[in-house]
Amino acid sequence: MDQGEQSISHTIDVDTPSVARMYDWLLGGIDNYPADRDACQDLLRIAPSTKALALNNRAFLRRVVKVLAKEHGIRQFLDHGSGLPTRDNVHEVAQRVDHDARVVYVDNDPIVLAHGRTRLVENERTAIVQADMRDTSSIFSHPDVTRLIRRDKPTAALFVSVTHCLKDDEVQPMIEAVKQRLAPGSFLVVCQLVSEHEKVRDGVTSLMATATGGNWGRVREEDDVRGYLHGLEIIEPGLCDVTDWRPDREVHPRQHVDDWVEWGGVGRLD
Ligand SMILES: C[S@@+](CC[C@H](N)C(=O)[O-])C[C@H]1O[C@@H](n2cnc3c(N)ncnc32)[C@H](O)[C@@H]1O
Numbered sequence: 573m574d575q576g577e578q579s580i581s582h583t584i585d586v587d588t589p590s591v592a593r594m595y596d597w598l599l600g601g602i603d604n605y606p607a608d609r610d611a612c613q614d615l616l617r618i619a620p621s622t623k624a625l626a627l628n629n630r631a632f633l634r635r636v637v638k639v640l641a642k643e644h645g646i647r648q649f650l651d652h653g654s655g656l657p658t659r660d661n662v663h664e665v666a667q668r669v670d671h672d673a674r675v676v677y678v679d680n681d682p683i684v685l686a687h688g689r690t691r692l693v694e695n696e697r698t699a700i701v702q703a704d705m706r707d708t709s710s711i712f713s714h715p716d717v718t719r720l721i722r723r724d725k726p727t728a729a730l731f732v733s734v735t736h737c738l739k740d741d742e743v744q745p746m747i748e749a750v751k752q753r754l755a756p757g758s759f760l761v762v763c764q765l766v767s768e769h770e771k772v773r774d775g776v777t778s779l780m781a782t783a784t785g786g787n788w789g790r791v792r793e794e795d796d797v798r799g800y801l802h803g804l805e806i807i808e809p810g811l812c813d814v815t816d817w818r819p820d821r822e823v824h825p826r827q828h829v830d831d832w833v834e835w836g837g838v839g840r841l842d
Pocket residue numbers: 579591592595629630633652653654655656678679680681684703704705706731732733734737
């Protein structure tokens with residue numbers, strides 16, 4: 573059994589918190605259970621600003637997809653760790669720019685597959701694949717990926733708020749494996765949870781590892797994320813708190829959170 577197969581479950585375990593369902597609750601969604609909500613309450617005790625952080629992250633995802641589609645002509649999106657359906661999902665944003673844009677969602681959580689099949693796959697240009705994002709070769713050879721993502725055309729590979737779910741030695745190999753499969757002119761979008769406060773980094777890392785039964789990596793620091801995008805041309809405005817990545821309206825001071833932030837940006841492949 574390889575790494576990818578090990579982390580794929582087909583049954584929804586409502587007693588163990590899942591990152592997808594916790595994030596859904598933080599965004600105000602209803603696809604979550606008491607165990608997820610209890611874990612979120614524990615999280616809020618360590619990092620009280622986490623609901624604002626989740627909303628800021630989701631707004632970044634919308635903006636980045638729109639910018640890549642509108643200004644860089646990207647028509648293919650591979651969304652790793654896509655999460656539960658919410659408002660303005662990637663295919664809705666991309667297909668508003670171009671009806672023919674293609675989107676494949678990838679997530680290993682069975683609840684994302686269950687809800688995604690009915691609420692994300694609205695047309696034949698959109699698909700959802702249940703896979704472990706570390707299993708790049710299976711993802712790129714999946715029939716829905718080969719049907720929708722042309723390897724000779726630029727693609728945006730999204731890793732938005734997901735790399736903190738992986739262990740230290742898993743992130744870079746995954747990113748390199750994806751880079752090798754992308755056409756020149758493709759983009760990588762990466763952001764993850766970082767904190768300047770050791771207490772938050774250690775507290776959340778330990779809480780999430782225990783709550784999720786080990787399905788968790790680490791809250792990191794900005795330099796870690798910088799390393800993931802090393803060697804790529806980073807597009808404006810560079811790497812930052814994603815709240816400040818090309819905001820489409822004035823950023824209200826209260827939107828800025830300081831317990832921790834989603835930090836990252838966008839790199840272009842030559
Ligand atoms: C915080 S959510 C981010 C959702 C979305 N990318 C966003 O930014 O709005 C993290 C997602 O990554 C998924 N995930 C975590 N580890 C994964 C793995 N190894 N393979 C695939 N998906 C994974 C979780 O199930 C969850 O849906």
